[in-house]
Every structure is written in C-alpha cells, then in structure tokens.
Amino acid sequence: MEKWKMYMEIYQLKQQGFKIRRIAKKLGLSRTTVYKYLEKSPEEMSEWMASTQRRRRKLDQYEMLIHTWLSEHPDLSGAQVYDWLSERFPKLEVGESTARSFVQELREKYAIPKAASPRVYEAIPDRPMGQQAQVDFGETKQKTTEGRWKKMYFISFVLSRSRYKYAEWLDKPFTTQDVIRTHENAFEYFDGIPYELVYDQDSLIVVSENGGDLILTEAFQKYHNEREFQLFVCRKADPESKGKVENTVKFIKQNFAKNRVFSQIDKWNELCWSWLDRTGNGKVHNTIKKRPVEVFSVEKKHLKPITKKIVLSNINSSITRIVRKDNTILHESNRYSVPLGTYQKDKNVFINTTEDGRLQIREEKDGPLLAEHKLCENKGELIQDTQHRRDRTKGIASYITTISQEFRNTDKALLYLQEVHQRYPRYIRDQLEIISHAAKSVSSDIRQEALDECVKRSLYSATEFRDVVSFLEKQLTSIKTEVEIPKEINGKEADYESMTPEKRDLAPYLEVLEGAVK
Structure with missing residues (x-):
C-alpha cells in the first residue's frame, strides 16, 4: 500500500505540471525512482504490485499444514512449528526466524491468537565446567493413537554450564529403581559424571531433610555411596536454585511433548532423543548464545570418568x-x-x-x-x-523339505508347505520360520493334528497354523484337568472289561411316546 500511495502522489504532482526534479525534491526521492514510477500506467502499476504480492516463499506450500496445526493447537509456538517442519521435512532449508515470522503472519491472517503465561526466574551465576547437573521430573497428558488421553512421566538432566540435556520417559510412575536406572543412562549419555547433582525434594530420593542432614531412601543411598557424587537438595518453594532444569522441563513439555500423539513408549523415547539431537541440544540457547552440543564438547572433558559399570540386576524385572x-x-x-x-x-x-x-x-x-x-x-x-536369523544357506525347496520332516506325515506336510509357498512367494521364508517355530514348541501329536486340521479347513498361512497349534495346546491342557476314572470301587479293584451296562424295559418310554402322539 505504501508503494501505491507513493505512485499516486507522483502521478498527481505530474498532472499538476511539476517537473521531475521538483517532484523528487518534494517527496524526498531520487529522480530515477520518479521516472520508474511514471513509466507505468495506473493499470500496469496495479498489476506489478499484485505480482510482487504473489511472489512465492519457501513456506507458502506448507501454509495449510501450519494452519491446521495452529487451528488444532492454538498454543503452538513458532519455535515448535519450526521443529515440527524440520522433523517432517529434513531437506527444508529455512531459518527459524523466517518460520516465526510466517507463523505470526498466519495468526494475523486467520485470527488465531496465542495466550502467553510467563514465569519469572532469578539469574544464577554459572558453575565451573563439569561441576554441576540439575535433575527434575515432569508429567504430561498425551493423546494416544486410539484417541484417548494417557499420563506420561519423564526425568530430565541438564549440565549447568553447557545446558546439555538428557531426558527419558515412562508410561508409568517412576520408582526409585527407575530413577537409578535413568541416572546410569544419563551418565552414559554424558560420557561422564558431574561432581554435584541438584534435586528437588522428591520422595523417590529424599525421605527427610532432618535439619540439613539429608536422609535418603535406602536404594538411592546405596547408589549415592557407590557413585560418590555430591548431592544438593533445594529448599521447598525455591525453583531458582534449579532454574536451569525448571526451564528444561518446560522446554520439553512445550516444544517436544505438546500436541504430539503417543503410540508406544520405545518409539516415544526414540523421538525424544532425536529431538534432543536436533533441537534440545542442537539449537542455539537463548542465554549462552551457543549451541549446547558445542559447549558440551569442552565440558565433557571436565566430568568424572565412568570407571566402572554398575549392573542393575533387579531393576528391570517387571x-x-x-x-x-x-x-x-x-x-x-x-x-x-x-x-x-x-x-x-x-x-x-x-x-x-x-x-x-x-x-x-x-x-x-x-x-x-x-x-x-x-x-x-x-x-x-x-x-x-x-x-x-533366517537360514540363508538353504534354498527354499531344501528349507521346505527340512521342515516337513518335523511331521509324522512327511508327504502331507510337504504338500501343505508347497501350497503356502504358492500363496506367499514373497514372504515364504518368514512363513516357514513361523511354522517351524510353532511346530517345535509342541508335541508331535499336536503338531500333526494341527497340520491335519489346517489341510481340512484350507488354512494355508503360517499365522493360521500357529493359531491352530495354540488352540489345540489349550484344549489338551483343559482335558488333562478332568477327573480321572477311579481304579477301585467299594475297596475292590474294578474289572471294567466284565462290566455291562444296565438294560431298562422300553414299555414306560413307549407309553409316553404313544400319549404324545395322541
């Protein structure tokens, strides 16, 4: 609009008889610019401005996708949109500031406001390299692929100097054993142990402060003694003492977890660690103005080396x-x-x-x-x-022959497996592996009975064979639980061969039937 206003002022002054030099002096423009504008008619100027407005930008093709994200999640930040784009389109070359500006334009264009909830922290001087790490827990509620909501739990670690982070998630509340296991994982991730760890007053770690003399839980006390790091527990309602990890928890919630759909815990942790590499540790930190991964390359040299590996014998039992x-x-x-x-x-x-x-x-x-x-x-x-692994030394024909020999009726098994091969030529090795695994897990009787049943019912697939084996095995188990026939009757050994069933007179039955006919 500014260009159009400028054009109209130049055009009107020209119509009033002003010289080019006077127009340029009056409007504070160069004569070249005045000539450039006067070369175009109002129609040409309008078309030129429209063409400049339609100039494609790198993010224009993602407008509807970003609009969908903002519509579904109005609290999305520009930084999180940039991270989602980087995750889904690794080859997209666009700066974060460009993404932020584009998101702001879309918010104004589609009237999607964003609510802010700022939190105030007090600045704490940085500790020496490798000296301190801060630890804290967080919880979120994530929508699952089934459309339900699931509560998730995570623990986060951050090195105070480099802001290098580690996080690990569980789909159940943490136990003390989980806390110990994640500590070991974090130390492996850092490739060293900081000299001091800062915690909140969490019941998984601390039982009581006892006037300054910390009483730790039994399991964590043993672990603390073995790893020999200093332990500092914050006072209640004092988040500034561990402000770095407070910000880390917030960052994980707002940038990684918010609006992300949960499927299963292993995949969720994989995505989180990829996010750490890409964004959490790979993006320039707003306070230190450096990428944490770059500063960590120096700080890790100051960490205590891991001289021994602690075997966690009973931690993962369930x-x-x-x-x-x-x-x-x-x-x-x-x-x-x-x-x-x-x-x-x-x-x-x-x-x-x-x-x-x-x-x-x-x-x-x-x-x-x-x-x-x-x-x-x-x-x-x-x-x-x-x-x-698949036995790739055998050809398919040889493999089929080998498996058929596991059945009593080898010829019948051979024909069955050849039919499976015809129906699943591309996946025949997988089919044969499943059939072999299922056959070896049961007795030869069940194995042969399952084969007979599959041929009878035309069930020519490995999963159907496995299901039949499972059914027959459960059926056999239930039969074994039936009451056995007694070997003695009235204290004497029963002679079942000489026994004959009692014969009843048919007359009463015939009378009933004749009455029913009448």
Missing part, C-alpha cells in the same frame, strides 16, 4: 518392551533380536538383567526364556542371535 516389526526390542538405545515370528501387533515381552550383565527376554513374566543376549555398552547397535 519392565515390558514392545516387539518391533523387525523382531527386535529396544533397550537402552540398542536393538536386541527375538526369534523370527515373535512379532504380533502390540505384543509385549518381559525383560530383566542378570548380575553377569546379560539381558533376558520372556513372553511371560516368569515364563521360559525367549531370548538371551549379552548387554551392549554402546548405543545404536543391533545385537542379534544367529539362531534368530
């Missing part, structure tokens, strides 16, 4: 993990294999660690071992048992 589509589970940022065919939608398994540093996986809490692996101290590794 922890469950979801089986992923690639037949692995996620544990402490590593993937551990389970036998092929274990995966089912939303299937959970139970895990625990042993004193000699091994991870045990069970389908039931106290059931037989499904898999066992040596714990890996690295991150991002795939730990795989060779028995859990």
Whole structure:
C-alpha cells in the first residue's frame, strides 16, 4: 500500500505540471525512482504490485499444514512449528526466524491468537565446567493413537554450564529403581559424571531433610555411596536454585511433548532423543548464545570418568518392551533380536538383567526364556542371535523339505508347505520360520493334528497354523484337568472289561411316546 500511495502522489504532482526534479525534491526521492514510477500506467502499476504480492516463499506450500496445526493447537509456538517442519521435512532449508515470522503472519491472517503465561526466574551465576547437573521430573497428558488421553512421566538432566540435556520417559510412575536406572543412562549419555547433582525434594530420593542432614531412601543411598557424587537438595518453594532444569522441563513439555500423539513408549523415547539431537541440544540457547552440543564438547572433558559399570540386576524385572516389526526390542538405545515370528501387533515381552550383565527376554513374566543376549555398552547397535536369523544357506525347496520332516506325515506336510509357498512367494521364508517355530514348541501329536486340521479347513498361512497349534495346546491342557476314572470301587479293584451296562424295559418310554402322539 505504501508503494501505491507513493505512485499516486507522483502521478498527481505530474498532472499538476511539476517537473521531475521538483517532484523528487518534494517527496524526498531520487529522480530515477520518479521516472520508474511514471513509466507505468495506473493499470500496469496495479498489476506489478499484485505480482510482487504473489511472489512465492519457501513456506507458502506448507501454509495449510501450519494452519491446521495452529487451528488444532492454538498454543503452538513458532519455535515448535519450526521443529515440527524440520522433523517432517529434513531437506527444508529455512531459518527459524523466517518460520516465526510466517507463523505470526498466519495468526494475523486467520485470527488465531496465542495466550502467553510467563514465569519469572532469578539469574544464577554459572558453575565451573563439569561441576554441576540439575535433575527434575515432569508429567504430561498425551493423546494416544486410539484417541484417548494417557499420563506420561519423564526425568530430565541438564549440565549447568553447557545446558546439555538428557531426558527419558515412562508410561508409568517412576520408582526409585527407575530413577537409578535413568541416572546410569544419563551418565552414559554424558560420557561422564558431574561432581554435584541438584534435586528437588522428591520422595523417590529424599525421605527427610532432618535439619540439613539429608536422609535418603535406602536404594538411592546405596547408589549415592557407590557413585560418590555430591548431592544438593533445594529448599521447598525455591525453583531458582534449579532454574536451569525448571526451564528444561518446560522446554520439553512445550516444544517436544505438546500436541504430539503417543503410540508406544520405545518409539516415544526414540523421538525424544532425536529431538534432543536436533533441537534440545542442537539449537542455539537463548542465554549462552551457543549451541549446547558445542559447549558440551569442552565440558565433557571436565566430568568424572565412568570407571566402572554398575549392573542393575533387579531393576528391570517387571519392565515390558514392545516387539518391533523387525523382531527386535529396544533397550537402552540398542536393538536386541527375538526369534523370527515373535512379532504380533502390540505384543509385549518381559525383560530383566542378570548380575553377569546379560539381558533376558520372556513372553511371560516368569515364563521360559525367549531370548538371551549379552548387554551392549554402546548405543545404536543391533545385537542379534544367529539362531534368530533366517537360514540363508538353504534354498527354499531344501528349507521346505527340512521342515516337513518335523511331521509324522512327511508327504502331507510337504504338500501343505508347497501350497503356502504358492500363496506367499514373497514372504515364504518368514512363513516357514513361523511354522517351524510353532511346530517345535509342541508335541508331535499336536503338531500333526494341527497340520491335519489346517489341510481340512484350507488354512494355508503360517499365522493360521500357529493359531491352530495354540488352540489345540489349550484344549489338551483343559482335558488333562478332568477327573480321572477311579481304579477301585467299594475297596475292590474294578474289572471294567466284565462290566455291562444296565438294560431298562422300553414299555414306560413307549407309553409316553404313544400319549404324545395322541
């Protein structure tokens, strides 16, 4: 509009007979600019202005997507919109300030106001490198993929000097053992231990202040003695003492968790750690004006080295993990294999660690071992048992022959497996692995009966075979619980072969039937 106003003033002065030099002097413009404007007619000027307004920007193609986000979540910040765009479109090259401005324009265009709730903190001088980390807990309510709301819990750690952060989530309330386990994970993430840790007065850690002499919970006291770090507990209603982690908790809630949909805990933690790399630790911090990851590269040299690994023998005894589509589970940022065919939608398994540093996986809490692996101290590794892999040394035909020999009726099994191959040529190895796993888990009688039933009912798929095996096994278990026939009658050994059933006279029955006919 300013350009159009300027054009109209130049055009009117020209119509009044002013010279170019006088017009330029009167309006404070250069003569070149005056000539440029006068070269265009009002119609041409209007078209030119419209073309400049329609100039495409990088974020124009995402306008409807961002508008949808703002409509569903009016409290979204420009920084969070920028992070969501970076997560979904990694190749998008646009600055955060550009994203903020674009979000502000959309708020004004579509009248979507944003409510602010500021909180005031008092500045605390930074501690020396590696000296201190602050720890705090947080809770959120997340919408699930089923449309329900679920309460989530997380613990956050932040190094006071570099603002380098770590967070870990649970879908259940923390226990003291969970707190100890997440401390170990945080120290591995930092690749060292700070000399002092600052906490709130949390009941999982502190029982009582006792006039300044802290009384810790029994489990955490043992852990504190073993790790030998200094412990500082804030006074009540004194958030400034740990303002850095207070801000971290708020940052995680507002930037990562808000409006994000929860599916399952392993995936949620993966997304959080990716967010830490991308935004939480990778974005310039507003106070120190540096990226925490850059400052951390210096600060980690001042942390105490981890000289020994504490084996958490009974901490994960009741922890469950979801089986992923690639037949692995996620544990402490590593993937551990389970036998092929274990995966089912939303299937959970139970895990625990042993004193000699091994991870045990069970389908039931106290059931037989499904898999066992040596714990890996690295991150991002795939730990795989060779028995859990496909036998690629065998051809399909040889593999089918091998599995058919596990049945009493080998020829019938061979025909069945060949039919499965015809129906699932692309997934035949997976099908054969599932059938073999299910067959080996039961007796030969159930195995053969399941095969007969599948052929009879034309059930030619591995999952159907596995379901039939499971049904027959449960049926056999229920039959075994029936009452056994007594071996003695009235103190004497029963002779069942010589026994004959009592024969009744048919006359009474015939009379009843004749009466019914009449």
